[in-house]
Amino acid sequence: MVRLYYTYLLLALVLPLAVATLVTLLVYFVSPRYLLWVGLASFAPIVAVFCFVAYWIPRYYRSIVYELTPDEVRVERGVFWRMRHAVPYARVMSIDTVQGPISRRFGIGTVDAYTAGYTGPAGGSSGPIQKRAEASIMHISNFLEVRESILSVVRTRPLFGAAASDVGSEMLRELRKIREAVVEKVQA
Numbered sequence: 001m002v003r004l005y006y007t008y009l010l011l012a013l014v015l016p017l018a019v020a021t022l023v024t025l026l027v028y029f030v031s032p033r034y035l036l037w038v039g040l041a042s043f044a045p046i047v048a049v050f051c052f053v054a055y056w057i058p059r060y061y062r063s064i065v066y067e068l069t070p071d072e073v074r075v076e077r078g079v080f081w082r083m084r085h086a087v088p089y090a091r092v093m094s095i096d097t098v099q100g101p102i103s104r105r106f107g108i109g110t111v112d113a114y115t116a117g118y119t120g121p122a123g124g125s126s127g128p129i130q131k132r133a134e135a136s137i138m139h140i141s142n143f144l145e146v147r148e149s150i151l152s153v154v155r156t157r158p159l160f161g162a163a164a165s166d167v168g169s170e171m172l173r174e175l176r177k178i179r180e181a182v183v184e185k186v187q188a
Helices: 002-030 032-063 101-106 143-156 164-187
Strands: 065-068 072-077 083-088 092-098 109-115 135-140
Touching (some): 002 101, 065 143
Antiparallel strands (some): 109 135
């Protein structure tokens, strides 16, 4: 994950560095006496952003904790703002895996656990960036194993914590009561 984020950082810096270099070269040929000031103004923000993100990446990596307990998926992460999610297996409706082209190159992927109706802050828009999972286990090498581990537990759990046979029995009792009430009304 650290290598992936550093790769993203370097890719994000290519365009700003190219623009800063072009501006500096243009100033060098047009008015060399301003070269130092233009060079500082062009490269200082890029260096500042690079230093901040390079500082943040390893700290973010160390802040991440994933745990598959007997009852839920727990995810914690965050350097400045801590985020903690606990998703009970009984509420999990879907498990997705996401792998971008660079993630595939590094052999890592993300496991997203969705619950019924949960679409995150984007309000249900589609796509891996717009629709956020309630719990994301991000950029791990054994993402397919983790997905299968969660699915194996989810498949053995009743939906929303009620046993399927209990729900069926309860529904059958209610239908019988309704039928009896209808028969009484018809006979009366």
